[in-house]
Amino acid sequence: MTFSMKRVNAIFQKDFKDISRNSAVSVTVFMPLIIAFVMGKMNSNIAVEAHYTVINITLVVVGSFIQCCLIAEEKEKNTLRGLMLSPASTLEILSGKSLLSLIAMMIVVIIGAMMTGYKPENLLITASSILLSGLFYIGLGTLLGLLANSVMEASVIIMPFMLVFGFGSMATIFADKYPILKALDYTPNMQLMDIAAKVESGIGLGGVWWNLGIIVLWIIAIFALTVVVFRKKKMD
Amino acid sequence: MSLQFTNVEKRLNDSLIFPTFNLQVGFSQVTAIHSSLNVRNILLQMITREVPIFNGEISIGETKISNVHLPDIGFSFLNEGLYERLTVIEQLNFYGKLYNTYEEISVILQKVHLEEKRNVRIKKLSYSEQRRIQFARLLFQNPYLLIFEEPDQNLDIETQRVLMIMLDELRAKGKSVLILTGSMESAVTLADKVYKLDEGGLHEIQVTEEAEMDSIKEEVTATVEIEKAEAIPVRFEKIPTKVNEKIILFDPPEIDYIESNDGQSYLHFKGEGFPTMFTLNELEERLQHFGFFRCHRSYIVNLQKVREVITWTRNSYSLILDDEKKSNIPLSKTKMAELKVMLDLK
Known part of the structure; x- marks a missing residue:
């Protein structure tokens, strides 16, 4: 069957209308903006790490959580069976949903950055690395969405990931005391921060390809895991 | 193309759910199978390939069910969810795009008696009205074979009438319709041919009229x-x-x-x-x-x-x-x- 952009678009529009009227989910989207607003008001000269705390929280909360809720709600409300029996393929269904999460995520990142007053030295590298990490978070959301059976479960299951990927940078302070926490340096959020720090010090694309490579590895890993879980769920 | 059951049988552990039976769901007519909930669920799961068929074969025309493109069949499940935050018209628009049809939305709205509720959110509709949206979906899909699960359970009179007229139209268009129900009354009222399926096998129930002399x-x-x-x-x-x-x-x-x-x-x-x-x-x-x-x-x-x-x-x-x-x-x-x-x- 051919991949139809029309069906992807139909699912995107349907999900957009549906989720924008779901107050439980749409309120969550404003959480990173509130943090950004408070931060922006508190201090006019913010360190790069603080900017990225907001950006990383946005990526998890908006990217992963919305994606996870979109999938989990279809299961909870018994609409997934009908959708699977419609001409739309699984890839089209997931594309429509990912497109919505991705767009929402980028909008919130941009508004958040404006509020905290973040102006990267090299906009191209920064934007593309955020977009790339965005793919990882969408993949994570899809994976969790396959595992969760309701929006309620989705909001619980997202918690540990919100802590690790959203606030992980704070844990690295203790890395000297507990060497195991050094592993956190390789998480996508820390890589993103690393890129940003390098960009600020004026290093071009040549200096960050290693960090981008690690993020790409994360993306490959999360998508492979998602496919495995999807196949397994289909068997049951 | 018609739906055909050939020597289909189901055993679960030691018990026989239903013995082998043959049935053909013909064109331009409504066929009903009256059965228990258990039998009904198994039949539906066999058709949607959720459970494998060990004995016999279900086929559509010449194609075995394992090779059938399932979106070509119209299903109306009893527990089918709707996007309850959407309005009626938004939901129907979505179906129109999803099934890529040229059916006029206003015509379908009229057929399912939802014109007045077009801008009402689905969660504010009654159960019967929500069921009518499911019927509308089938009109958008316009498949050659339709399978209804308990189509008139707990429906109000208006919705039953919508269903009756819809079934008549489907007959006229030459579609095959299969109804799975646990209620003999609805089987007899809705269908032209009524069968009963249980562990004793498949039996046709005579609904043709006796001589009224x-x-x-x-x-x-x-x-x-x-x-x-x-x-x-x-x-x-x-x-x-x-x-x-x-x-x-x-x-x-x-x-x-x-x-x-x-x-x-x-x-x-x-x-x-x-x-x-x-x-x-x-x-x-x-x-x-x-x-x-x-x-x-x-x-x-x-x-x-x-x-x-x-x-x-x-x-x-x-x-x-x-x-x-x-x-x-x-x-x-x-x-x-x-x-x-x-x-x-x-």
């Missing part, structure tokens, strides 16, 4: 009977039924209706069925002068309890009773004429 004769005997009843002053008129080892007696006026199912007659009283040892013919004779009426081959109804006579289409009718459940009893075409005579209607 003897109806006049019956009325004559009825009047004779009344005279006879007057002649014998004490005559026991309670109808016995058997529940476990107890025998329960019913006064004819308190019976709502009597249904025949698999050769066994059931008295329905306050929503419960009680088996009785008499055949429907014997009961018809005994109860005629109490205002009972044989409204269908397998039903006798207490006319005192009838509240409404509904005309679905030109040749399908139902009687709605005045009991708590608002029971819906099928009324056959020939009996309708008879009833009109009885009610002095022209």
